[in-house]
Structure formats: C-alpha cells, structure tokens
Amino acid sequence: MSAELAPLRELIAGACRVLAARGLADGILGHISLRVDRHRLLVRCRGPEERGLAFTTAEDVRLLDLDGQPGAPGELDGGYQAPNELPLHTEVLRRRNDVAAVVHAHPPDVVAADLAGMAIRPIVGAFDIPGTRLAQGGVPVYPRGVLIRNRALAAEMVASMGDRPVVLLRAHGLTSAADGVERAVLQAVGVDRLAGLSLRVVSAGGTLVDLPREDLAELPDLGSGFNTSTAWRHELARLG
Template identity: 75%
Template structure:
C-alpha cells in the first residue's frame, strides 16, 4: 500500500541527509494520504539515521499516532515529534507534506540574530521570493512532542511555508514532498550565505525592490521537477562514487 509514496519519502530523507540538513539520526518527513492518516518516517529495529532510510521505515499512521492499518507499527515507533507534523496537517488544508530537519547553519544564523532575508536573487529565485515573504521563528528550543507545543509552533508559522525553531531546526510545509524539501534547502542555502557574509565582515542586505520584482517565476518544471530530479541524481551519484556534502 502506498509503495510509490513510501519510496518518495525515503528518498527525501536521504536527500536531506546528503545535503547536511539532518546531521546524525534525527529528523523526519511526512505525507498526508487522507483526512485521518499520513505516511511518516519512523524509527525501526535497525535504526541508522535518515541517510539510510528505506521505504520500510515509512509507516502509515493516524493523526493520533496509531497504526493506520493492521501491523503497520509492528517493530517501528512514531517520531516523538509526530505532533509537529499532525498539527500542521490539521490546521493547514493547503499542506500535504511536512519536513522537520536540523540544519546547523540555519540554527547558527538565527542564534546570531540573522533573520532569513532575500539577500540573493537569480542564484535562488524561489528562495528569494520565500525569504521576501518572511521566515518566522518559533522562539522555544523544545522537543515538540505535544499538540499544545505544536499549536504554538503553527501559530508562529501562520500561513508561511517555513518556520525556524530556535536552537532546534526548521519545519517546512508544502503541497508535496519535493516542495517541502526544496524549501528547506533554500533556507539552508540563504543561512550559509548570510553567515559567510557576516564572517567576512559584511552586512547582509536585502535585494533592492526593483531587482526582487524582476525575478521571474520560471515555472514548476524548472524550479521543482528538474530541481528534484537533480537532487535524486546527485544522491545516486554520491552513493556510487562518493561526493562532498555540498
């Protein structure tokens, strides 16, 4: 059941790990399948971290964390932060996929007082537009393991696609799994550039409004479909030949 979707989520987990957004073994990706259930990356009996996720690690569960069908959680446990996913899905009908990751550059930039801003243009057009709309911050550095805490996070997130979690990571929400992952990658890229500019003694500055207005929508075929194929191809190349993180 949902074999294609499980494979998609597993690939997304490996992409996040390859890009350095989930150092270690923490983080998870989910996908809504109907009004009451979602597929989510769970922890199995041979847990090794997101870099080694397979479709068997992706399990069907209810919004309350119960098995979505018979035997679905036999040998697997749902993430402690499952409410982070389910509260977004409950409150955001526009969202189908949720990514929770721990990109260290994003955490460092926030702790340094650097808000994610549109400081680059054609280098990352979707990222520039995302940042221009604002990337809010949930100010509590806690494990979001209850609906009450998740409600605080979603309140901070509002209708934005990404929220930073202070001293913790980020949550990215989108209409599909590739979109949620690519958003997280854009925020991580902006954070790294902002840290580099600041470390060089510069001051990150927003694009001029006229430059931001000039950045075109290149269409989902380029900014999503090709970008996602690139991430999967890069992952395959890295697995077979070895590669640097970025």
C-alpha cells in the same frame, strides 16, 4: 503493507536521503510526512535498526493516523515507533488545509544564523530565485528550543508559522510545509542555503542587505517544471 502506497513510501524515503545528503539532517534526527487522506499520513518512523536519515528505506515509512496509531494493520509491527515529534506533523496537517507534506530537519547553519540574530532575508537574486521569493515573504521563528512532542507545543509552533511555508525553531531546526514532499524539501534546502550565505557574508566582515525592490521585481517565476520537477530530479541524481 499496502502495495498502492509503495511509490509514496519510496518518495519519502528518497526525500529523507536528500535531506541527509544536503546536510540538513545529520545523524539520526529529522523526519518527513505526507498526508494520505483526512485522517492518515505516511511518516518516517524509527525502526529497530535505526541508522539515520541517510539510510532511510521505504520500509521505514509507516502509515499512521493523526493520533499516532497504526493507520492499517501491521504498520507498527517489527519494532517500529512513531517519531517523538509526530505532533509537529499532525498539528500542521490538522490546521493547514493547503499542506500535504511536512519536513522537520536540523540544519546547523539555520540554527547558528538564527541564534546569531540573523533573519532569513532575500539577500540574493538570480542565484536562487525560489529561495529569494520565500525569504521575501518572511520566515518566522518559533522561539522555544523544545522537543515538540505534544499537541500544545505543536499548536504554538503552528501559530508562529502562520500561513508561511517555513518556520525556524530556535536552537532546534526548521519545519517546512508544502503541497508535496519535493517542494517541502526544496524549501528547506533554500532556507539553509540563505542561512549559510548569511553566515559567510557576516564572517567575511560584510553587512547583509536585501536585494533592491526593483531587482526583486525583475526575478521571473520559472515555473514548477523547473523549480520543482527539474530541481528534484537533480537532488535524486546527487544521491548516486
């Protein structure tokens, strides 16, 4: 495999482990991709000794084209296979020029909150500013609990997603898209955090209330250096 892509393979592998450590991709489900050029992407593939996202290595990250074929000689050697839901990634990349990275995960709290009829809402303030801002813009829902294994289903999902960074997949999980792997993962973590808080509030007998408009207006943008770079270093450090 090409040496120049080695750092990107390591980035994706680490991001997969972060998803697992945060409980967003328990077991063997979920994957992350990154656009390399107009026709190719790096994506976590399933290998002959699959152990789940928590144990992802750079060896599991393979270069494919948008049709699921090897993006370079040898990329699917050794018994590796593209994920069944590769179209979930490739259709987002085909239709969203603003997106470079796609995360697909199965967070239980996100699934439970959606099935309970709870939307992802800006219910907190300084507790999680990036998550609140994301929720303020709306988190749409793709209403079908299917395996997104062909372009037609993926196109439906992307239509539900619109121009938003995250879409919930009913009875399934979520898809997060961003200009980089780090931000795509952190968005998924933020949505999961809000879903978990929503479930706790309702379970405690409370009512979900959006943060007042005047408080939302007071929340500062702390910048990508803090929201993404520092937050990402923390996520990697948590892995030990």
